[in-house]
Structures are given as C-alpha cells and as structure tokens.
Amino acid sequence: xxGKIFGRAALCAWFLVVMASAVDAFGASITITPTVSANRxxxxxxxxxxxxxxxxxxxxxxxxxxxxxxNFSIAGTFxxxxxxxxxxxxxxxxxxxxxxVPSKPGIFEVGxxxxxxxxxxxxxxxxxxxxxxxxxxxxxxxxxxxxxxKSGGSGNSDIFIRTTVDNKQPYVGQQITLTFELYxxxxxxxxxxxxPSSTTxxxxxxxxxxxxxTKTVDNRMYQYTAVKTALxxxxxxxxxxxxxxxxxxxxxxxxxxxxxxLSTKPITIKVKPLPExxxxxxxxxxxxxxxxxxxxxxxxxxxxDVVTVTVTVSGEGNLDVLTAVTTPELSAFKTYDPKITxxxxxxxxxxxxxxxxxxxxxxxxxxxITLQPFxxxxxxxxxxxxxxxxxxxxxxxxxxxDASSAEQGSRVDRRNTVVKIGSDINFxxxxxxxxxxxxxxxxxxxxxxxxxxxxxxxxASLFIIKRRRDKLEQNTGLKRKLNAxxxxxxxxxxxxxxxxxxxxxxxxxxxxxxxxxxxGDSLNLDPGGLTTGELENILCSHTVTPETxxxxxxxxxxxxxxxxxxxxxxxxxxxxxxDDAKSILTKLRETx
Amino acid sequence: MKNTIVLFFxxxxxxxxxxxxxxxxxxxxxxxxxxxxxxxxxxxRQGKFTEALDIYEKLIREGIKEPDLxxxxxxxxxxxxxxGKSVLYLERSLKLxxxxxxxxxxxxxxxxKKQDKETPPMNAVTAxxxxxxxxxxxxxxxxxxxxxxxxxMASAIGFLYFxxxxxxxxxxxxxxxxxxxxxxxGFLIQKVHHExxxxxxxxxxxxxxxxxxxxxxxxxxxxxxxxxxxxIERKQSSWDQIRLKSGVGGWVAxxxxxxx
Numbered sequence: 121x122x123g124k125i126f127g128r129a130a131l132c133a134w135f136l137v138v139m140a141s142a143v144d145a146f147g148a149s150i151t152i153t154p155t156v157s158a159n160r161x162x163x164x165x166x167x168x169x170x171x172x173x174x175x176x177x178x179x180x181x182x183x184x185x186x187x188x189x190x191n192f193s194i195a196g197t198f199x200x201x202x203x204x205x206x207x208x209x210x211x212x213x214x215x216x217x218x219x220x221v222p223s224k225p226g227i228f229e230v231g232x233x234x235x236x237x238x239x240x241x242x243x244x245x246x247x248x249x250x251x252x253x254x255x256x257x258x259x260x261x262x263x264x265x266x267x268x269x270k271s272g273g274s275g276n277s278d279i280f281i282r283t284t285v286d287n288k289q290p291y292v293g294q295q296i297t298l299t300f301e302l303y304x305x306x307x308x309x310x311x312x313x314x315x316p317s318s319t320t321x322x323x324x325x326x327x328x329x330x331x332x333x334t335k336t337v338d339n340r341m342y343q344y345t346a347v348k349t350a351l352x353x354x355x356x357x358x359x360x361x362x363x364x365x366x367x368x369x370x371x372x373x374x375x376x377x378x379x380x381x382l383s384t385k386p387i388t389i390k391v392k393p394l395p396e397x398x399x400x401x402x403x404x405x406x407x408x409x410x411x412x413x414x415x416x417x418x419x420x421x422x423x424x425d426v427v428t429v430t431v432t433v434s435g436e437g438n439l440d441v442l443t444a445v446t447t448p449e450l451s452a453f454k455t456y457d458p459k460i461t462x463x464x465x466x467x468x469x470x471x472x473x474x475x476x477x478x479x480x481x482x483x484x485x486x487x488x489i490t491l492q493p494f495x496x497x498x499x500x501x502x503x504x505x506x507x508x509x510x511x512x513x514x515x516x517x518x519x520x521x522d523a524s525s526a527e528q529g530s531r532v533d534r535r536n537t538v539v540k541i542g543s544d545i546n547f548x549x550x551x552x553x554x555x556x557x558x559x560x561x562x563x564x565x566x567x568x569x570x571x572x573x574x575x576x577x578x579x580a581s582l583f584i585i586k587r588r589r590d591k592l593e594q595n596t597g598l599k600r601k602l603n604a605x606x607x608x609x610x611x612x613x614x615x616x617x618x619x620x621x622x623x624x625x626x627x628x629x630x631x632x633x634x635x636x637x638x639x640g641d642s643l644n645l646d647p648g649g650l651t652t653g654e655l656e657n658i659l660c661s662h663t664v665t666p667e668t669x670x671x672x673x674x675x676x677x678x679x680x681x682x683x684x685x686x687x688x689x690x691x692x693x694x695x696x697x698x699d700d701a702k703s704i705l706t707k708l709r710e711t712x
Numbered sequence: 713m714k715n716t717i718v719l720f721f722x723x724x725x726x727x728x729x730x731x732x733x734x735x736x737x738x739x740x741x742x743x744x745x746x747x748x749x750x751x752x753x754x755x756x757r758q759g760k761f762t763e764a765l766d767i768y769e770k771l772i773r774e775g776i777k778e779p780d781l782x783x784x785x786x787x788x789x790x791x792x793x794x795x796g797k798s799v800l801y802l803e804r805s806l807k808l809x810x811x812x813x814x815x816x817x818x819x820x821x822x823x824x825k826k827q828d829k830e831t832p833p834m835n836a837v838t839a840x841x842x843x844x845x846x847x848x849x850x851x852x853x854x855x856x857x858x859x860x861x862x863x864x865m866a867s868a869i870g871f872l873y874f875x876x877x878x879x880x881x882x883x884x885x886x887x888x889x890x891x892x893x894x895x896x897x898g899f900l901i902q903k904v905h906h907e908x909x910x911x912x913x914x915x916x917x918x919x920x921x922x923x924x925x926x927x928x929x930x931x932x933x934x935x936x937x938x939x940x941x942x943x944i945e946r947k948q949s950s951w952d953q954i955r956l957k958s959g960v961g962g963w964v965a966x967x968x969x970x971x972x
Contacts, residue, residue: 546814548783553746557778559736575724582872
C-alpha cells in the first residue's frame with residue numbers, strides 16, 4: 121500500500137519536475153509545485169505535502185509561505201536542496217516536505233504556497249485532497265494529566281510529556297529551541313507514536329538526538345527522552361507552536377493492557393520584527409553571528425586563465441536562508457555562477473556551520489587588477505545590532521597569456537596564431553674568407569661544349585660498331601672472310617712455335633691447314649672437303665693465276681711429303697715451307 | 713667492352729660538375745678583398761650604413777661579381793633610403809644567384825613599399841612559367857642542358873648494349889632527360905638571346921618623366937618612380953627608349969636609370 125503510494129508520488133514528482141524544466145525553458149526563473157502523497161486519505165492517515173521549488177534562481181529563494189490550512193495541523197517539516205551545474209549554469213531543486221494531520225473529513229485544498237525571489241512572487245496551484253472518515257485508532261479518552269510545560273508538577277503520573285522553548289520573544293530569523301520531553305516509569309509495549317508539534321510559520325531544523333537517560337522528579341525516577349528542534353520564525357507577530365502528542369500502549373503481568381494518548385499545550389511565541397534602525401542597504405535577512413573570509417587560489421595568472429575566489433561565511437544562524445554575499449564590481453572579469461557548498465552543523469544545539477561560495481573569474485585583459493572586497497551584512501540578535509563584514513581586497517597580477525603554454529586542465533584551446541607585427545628586409549650575409557667573381561657566361565666556355573661533343577661522338581661511333589658487329593653475326597660468309605687472315609696468321613704463329621719445339625709433324629699439318637682454311641674461309645667453303653686437286657681448279661676459277669695455283673699445289677704436296685718423311689727434319693725445307701705459305705697467303709689475300 | 717663504356721661515362725660525369733664549377737668562377741680576389749667585405753659587414757652591424765655602402769661599392773667597382781656582395785650593398789642602400797640603388801644591387805645579386813631566398817624576400821618587400829606597382833602576370837600558367845624562367849639564370853640553364861644531355865646520351869648508349877629491365881629503365885631515364893634537355897636548352901637559348909638584345913635597368917631618381925621622343929619637348933607619356941625595373945630598347949645621345957613590363961614604352965633621360 122505504502123509502496124504503491126510512494127511509487128505514484130514518485131511518478132507524479134518526476135512528471136512535475138519534467139514539466140517544471142519545460143516551463144523553465146520558456147524563461148520562468150522559478151517553478152513552485154506542490155505534490156501530495158495521496159489524493160484520498162482516511163482521517164487517521166497522514167498526508168505528505170512536498171513543495172518543490174526549481175529553476176536557476178531557486179537557490180536565491182527563501183522558505184515558502186504556506187497558505188493557512190485550518191483543517192490540517194503540521195506534524196513535521198523536512199527540507200532538502202539539490203544543486204546542479206551544467207555548463208557553468210546552475211539550477212537548484214529545493215523540496216519542503218510537510219507532514220499533515222487532518223482534523224476532520226471533507227475535501228480540502230492543500231499546497232498553496234508563495235515564494236519571493238528578487239521582489240517577484242511566485243505562487244503555486246493548490247491540490248485537492250479528500251479526507252474520509254475511516255477506521256481510526258482507538259481514540260484516547262484520557263486527557264493528559266500533565267500537558268503543558270507546567271505539567272511536570274503533577275508528579276503522581278507514571279508517564280508525562282511536556283514541550284518547552286528557550287526563548288518566547290525572538291527576532292524574526294533568530295533560533296529558538298523547542299524541546300519535547302518524555303518522562304516515563306511504565307513498561308511500554310509495542311510502538312509509541314509521537315506526533316511532533318506543528319510549527320507553522322517557522323523554519324524547522326532537527327537537532328541531534330539526545331541519548332535517553334534517567335531523571336528524578338519528586339523523588340521518583342523516570343526514564344527521560346527528549347527531542348530538540350531548532351525553529352526560526354519566518355515572520356513577525358504571534359506564532360503558535362501546536363501541541364505535541366504521544367500515543368502509547370502500556371501493560372504488565374498484573375495490569376491490563378491499555379492504550380492512551382497524551383498531548384501538550386500549544387505555546388505562543390511573540391516574534392519581534394528586525395529593527396529598521398541602522399539596517400544596512402545590502403542586508404538580505406541573515407540573522408545570527410557570522411564571520412567572512414575570502415581566499416584566491418592564485419595571485420599571478422595569465423590572461424585567459426581562471427582564478428577561483430573562495431568566500432566562506434561561517435558562524436551561527438540559519439545558513440539555509442543565506443543565499444548570497446554581496447559581490448564587488450567584477451566587470452574586469454568574465455564571471456560564472458558561483459558554486460555554493462553548504463556545511464551545516466548543529467553542534468551544541470545551535471544551528472550554524474559554514475557556506476562556501478566559489479567564484480570563478482577569468483580576467484579579460486592583462487594588467488594589475490584589484491579585486492574589491494566581498495561583503496555580508498547580518499543582524500546579531502544577541503547585541504541587537506546590524507553588522508557588516510567585508511573581506512580584504514586582492515591584487516591580481518595578470519600577465520599576457522602566451523601561445524605556447526597551454527595550461528594543464530583547461531579544455532579550451534586558447535592558443536593564438538603567431539601574428540606578424542612588423543616587416544623589414546632580411547639581414548646581411550655573413551662574412552667570407554675569400555671573394556670570387558662569378559662567370560655569368562658559362563656557355564661561352566669552350567670545354568662546356570665538350571660535354572655535348574664527347575657523348576655524341578661516343579654514341580655515334582658505338583652505334584656504328586654495334587651495327588657492324590650485328591651484321592657479321594648474321595652473315596657467316598662475310599664473317600669468315602673478314603676473319604680469314606687473322607685465323608691464318610694465328611695458325612702460322614702456332615706452327616712456328618711447334619717448329620721451335622721440334623714437332624715437325626705438327627708444324628707441317630698447321631702450315632697446310634693454314635693455307636687450306638684461309639682459302640675455305642675466304643670462299644666460304646668447307647675446308648674438310650678440299651683436296652689438293654680440287655683446290656687448284658677452284659682457285660683457277662676465282663681469278664688466281666695458274667702459276668700461283670701451281671705454287672700452292674706444290675707447297676701443299678711438299679708439306680704432305682715432309683710430314684711423313686725425314687725431309688721434314690731438314691731446316692731448309694722447313695723455312696722454305698713457312699716462307700712459301702706466307703707469300704701464298706699474301707698473294708691470296710690480294711686476289712680473293 | 714661494356715665495362716669500358718660504363719667506366720668512360722662515370723669519368724665523364726665525375727668531371728662534369730667540378731669542371732663547370734671551376735668554369736663558373738671568373739676570378740678570385742683573395743683575402744684582401746674578403747677582409748674589406750667583412751669590415752663593411754662590421755660597419756653595417758654597428759649601424760654605419762654610409763661607410764659600409766662605400767666599401768661595398770668600392771669592391772663592386774673592382775669588378776667583383778659576387779651575389780652576397782650585391783645583396784649586402786642593397787641592404788645598406790635600403791637603410792639609407794636609396795630605393796633605386798637598393799633595387800639595382802638586389803637585381804644584380806639575383807642575376808648571379810636567382811633563387812636566393814633572402815634576396816627574393818627583400819625584393820618583394822621593397823617592391824611592396826615603392827610607388828609603382830608591378831604588373832601581375834595574366835594567369836597561373838604564365839605566372840608559373842615566368843617564375844620558373846626568372847629563377848633560373850644562364851649558368852644553371854647551361855648546367856641543366858649539359859647534364860641532361862650527358863645523361864640522355866649515356867642511356868642511349870646503354871640502350872645499345874643492355875636488355876631486360878635495365879633497358880626499360882634506361883628508356884624512361886633517357887626520355888625524362890630528353891624532355892628536360894629540351895626545356896633547359898630552350899631557356900638557355902632564350903636567356904642568351906635576351907641578354908644579348910635586351911638590357912634591364914632600374915630607375916635611380918625619385919620621379920622620372922617618359923616622353924614620346926628623345927627630348928622633353930615631346931608629349932609626356934607617363935611618370936615612373938625610383939626602384940622600378942624597365943627594359944632599355946634603344947639609346948640615342950643622352951636619352952634611352954624604355955619599355956615597362958606592362959608593355960608601355962617611352963623615352964627617358966639616360967642619367968635617370970642604371971643598367972643591371
């Protein structure tokens with residue numbers, strides 16, 4: 121059941137937040153939305169009303185003023201704040217949750233509230249809630265014997281409760297402490313249900329729980345439990361702290377089990393308005409006793425870098441309503457919304473702590489910039505005077521940001537392209553060890569043309585040689601004819617060497633072959649098939665005189681003769697053969 | 713046989729560059745002139761531009777044709793607000809070393825300051841060709857012509873004796889070299905022709921009037937200012953017929969300009 125209700129409430133809240141953000145996009149700086157836990161409850165149920173204040177300016181808002189709800193009493197309040205920073209833009213969601221107890225059945229409107237921001241009032245649309253008469257818990261018939269703060273006197277009771285306040289005439293915004301006390305000697309069974317006092321018109325902050333102890337009243341020892349709540353009046357005039365009640369079940373072995381309900385008397389508080397006399401112009405409603413300090417994370421920076429100035433407000437008082445400090449002139453900087461971090465403390469049952477404002481400032485231009493003091497005005501209820509605090513001024517040294525040093529951590533590329541400022545002619549050339557005069561007319565130098573002539577000549581001659589050789593490769597007859605003399609000479613040389621060695625047989629063979637091969641090469645004939653007889657005929661038909669042919673025939677015959685007889689060893693014959701062969705070859709070279 | 717040819721060409725190649733280098737030096741002026749040149753550099757660095765320019769001009773009169781000498785003289789002249797002289801020496805320096813980046817930058821800088829605007833080339837192609845033509849002097853055109861011819865012949869001879877992939881490579885190299893040979897030889901011929909027929913000059917005095925004939929009694933055609941480059945087409949007594957890059961021509965007094 122509760123889960124279902126909670127789920128629906130969550131869905132509803134989500135929807136409203138979405139709606140609120142959609143409205144925000146159209147320029148409304150604040151959206152104020154009431155949400156209820158259920159639209160239909162029984163008289164014994166409790167209703168949770170949440171007033172959500174959202175929007176970029178939400179954190180500037182104070183507590184909402186609830187429209188009077190005569191058919192409900194406020195059983196408790198709870199506040200929560202969420203901040204969001206997206207792209208340097210902040211938005212906040214402040215929720216004020218009230219627990220409402222219906223007093224009678226019917227259809228009622230709840231959640232009418234108004235918030236004032238920068239002099240502008242934002243009003244929420246109330247929500248209708250139906251309260252039906254239903255099965256209620258057993259109604260307590262016993263009226264409390266000891267209600268009110270003086271009920272402690274009736275010492276006969278085994279259990280009694282009371283509420284007290286420490287100051288009944290506070291200033292608006294000054295803390296008063298409401299204490300609910302339970303004195304008990306009974307054996308309590310099961311759950312005791314405690315309904316705290318309604319505190320309409322107050323900003324309530326729960327104080328830390330006290331550890332249960334024992335107390336003696338009228339010589340009787342009681343178990344003592346107390347709950348303290350800090351209350352800050354939000355308006356002047358008579359305000360009433362509603363009754364607190366406690367329902368319990370007690371019993372024992374010898375006594376019957378019984379359920380009772382106790383209530384305390386309401387307390388009226390006379391809230392004094394803040395004095396108009398001496399009110400500083402920048403006073404924004406801070407009440408308490410505060411100190412102010414400011415530090416900068418660096419005093420020297422480059423243009424384009426960001427300096428973070430941390431302003432800390434600390435002391436006693438309701439820091440929730442302190443939404444801003446007075447900032448000095450910051451036109452020399454590019455500014456971002458401050459990041460606000462509250463650190464609340466309730467030690468010593470005094471609400472206080474510190475609130476840190478972090479201002480991110482980016483100097484627009486280099487130079488020495490003095491950052492004027494941040495200030496805060498507040499009213500101190502103890503000495504009943506206004507006080508103004510200010511921080512010490514800072515001097516920031518901003519140097520020209522240079523292109524090469526991209527600061528670590530900054531995601532924006534702030535490098536600049538190097539801009540040429542001046543221009544001039546280039547500087548003179550360096551010194552020399554020797555001065556030479558250039559010849560501008562290289563083409564007039566004779567040997568320059570050698571580089572054209574030599575390669576051309578080389579190419580031309582090589583081309584001719586190559587062509588001739590190619591022709592020889594193809595024509596065997598011509599090749600034989602051209603090489604005939606060379607071969608014959610080689611043969612004769614060989615023959616002469618053989619003769620020196622004394623090889624007559626070989627000598628004769630080579631001489632005759634030299635002659636025959638020469639004729640064969642010159643006429644492109646097969647030398648193997650040439651006989652001495654044939655040779656004479658062939659030679660005659662090739663313009664060789666018959667005398668020469670005869671001479672050749674005789675020389676060859678002499679060769680054969682010398683080869684196979686002792687005549688070959690005769691030196692005269694050998695020399696004659698060699699001379700004859702040479703003269704024959706010379707003659708044939710001319711004629712063939 | 714093949715080895716002999718390859719060896720022959722290697723020897724020829726290794727001779728080519730040093731021989732041309734040797735040939736490109738007309739005369740060496742020794743350490744004395746170099747000391748003077750360095751002293752002028754010191755004077756320049758001290759800001760004594762007049763003294764520095766005096767020394768540079770003395771060396772120039774001696775006939776030393778050294779691109780850095782002209783470059784430095786141009787710098788000194790510029791510092792003394794002698795735009796005409798500055799451009800003249802810079803042009804002379806560029807004639808010897810046409811692709812020196814410092815000299816090119818300075819010429820562009822001085823041109824941007826002087827009064828007469830240069831006529832921009834018609835389109836990208838002519839601009840490219842003109843730029844290429846201007847960046848090559850006679851010597852480098854000759855060098856490339858000879859070099860590419862040598863390579864072309866070497867590949868042609870190799871073509872006779874080799875086969876397979878070597879032959880294919882040689883054909884490619886030979887064709888490329890042949891193409892470059894045609895261009896560089898064309899440039900060389902054009903440059904030699906230009907040098908022998910056209911004289912470039914720089915206006916040396918503040919404002920010069922150009923007339924339709926060789927006397928101031930003729931019609932005034934245009935006025936040009938110090939530092940503008942012109943071409944001398946004809947000379948007659950103390951008057952020169954000049955033509956601007958844009959094609960406009962006229963007669964100016966011969967003492968108002970100086971040949972590059």
